[in-house]
Amino acid sequence: MNPQQNSSTEKYTSTRYLAYSFYTETIEVSRMSALAFFEAGDKYYQGKRMFWQNREKTFTLVGLGHAHVLASPNHHGRFEEIKQDWQNLCSQIVNEEADVQPILFGGFSFDPLNETQSEWTHFPQAYFAVPSFQMIIKDDQAYVSINLITNEDATFNAFEALRKERDRLIHAAQVMERPKYQKPLVVERTEIKKEQYMDSITKVTALIKAKQAEKVVIARSLRLEFEQPLSSASALYQVSEEQPESFLFGLEAKNQLFFGATPERLVKVKDRLALSTCLAGSTPRGNTVEKDEKLGNELLNDKKNRSEHQFVVNMISEVFNEHSSHMFVPKTPKLMKIRDIQHLYTPVEGELKPDSTLFDLVKDLHPTPALGGEPKQEALSLIRQYETMNRGFYAAPIGWIDAKGDGEFAVAIRSALLNEKEAYLYAGGGIVEDSTSESEYAETWVKFRPMLRALGGQLSDES
Ligand SMILES: C=C(O[C@@H]1C=C(C(=O)O)C=C[C@H]1O)C(=O)O
């Protein structure tokens, strides 16, 4: 871990939320489509909506409106700042709920020290919100909560108005005519700075051979332009149709939506049990059972991919060692097969130590060598120097935490930033000493596929 980062983050203390009151009220409602609830917010809450569904589909969250925003422009202390502000806000909860907790949802940028100008206009270095209207589907039940965070008195009328609005949203979501979403029409597809990307792989591989780092993840981006602006609901619909077996997420900031379908859990905490996933090492799916198995077996035995993977296992194990007891890590990876790609996969679990929290794990895990590299600081500095873009929220933690401290963060890969008529798609890969620019380039195409399928930018000539 970076001592510099630690000393500056630990200093952060805040009392600024202690003058607030946090009211929350939950009702159980009939099951409805999560996307219908998201769409019901089209008129009044655009730019202030969030969407999340875990891989297992046992937990779905939709948020409409911002009861409160926690955003940080802070370079070093952002994890600590969000953690403390959330703890302080939660200490002001007036009426505890038993079944459903109020939730904070959002994410962090990949690297606040990257100053490259980019498309991430409306996303600060940390961007979280407590939704005004929060729908959760879990254990086969649907709940809608109202959250109100205020430092004023006289909340009775305000709360009555929120109840009316809640009922309107639920009714609209249950009865409205659902739009038939068409795939957007892509009029232009651009590989951004392809030559520089190829060049950066060659250079970084040489630096790794010269022992400047052991592994560095380098990514690139693809820009799509559509004939018509694409709505957030439509984008989320397309991606959930195409990638049901991944975490689905969407986070709006003004007219932008960051969304994706990622297979990679960063960390989940439930009742003090912490779970993470080491995911690194990739190969395509085969088009017959035999070819698919052959590719999978080759991946399991491939030296280059196993080395990419092992860096991640070692690092996550170290962080878990610090924050948890009874840690369990299988000795060898398994395959995770998803629609377009297979990965090497090792789950990690442990019991959180009494003083550790979900945000502590997020802070110390990000970025794992699956998206950063090894050693962490050297890799980050090489990414800043050689990568041709600013990652924004791509490859960074996105997720939720509740008032009890339970929650889950995924690594925001297989993702895109939607900006009305255009979308930026991101994909990268782990560079180790045996990497070549051609095969890394081909690997990024496989990783673009989930988003290309969703957004209709797939061409038939790709590898
Ligand atoms: C960098 C990405 O994915 C990461 C890199 C992988 C690899 O290089 O093998 C595999 C899974 C992810 O941890 C991406 O999807 O953009």
Ligand SMILES: [Mg+2]
């Ligand atoms: Mg790889």
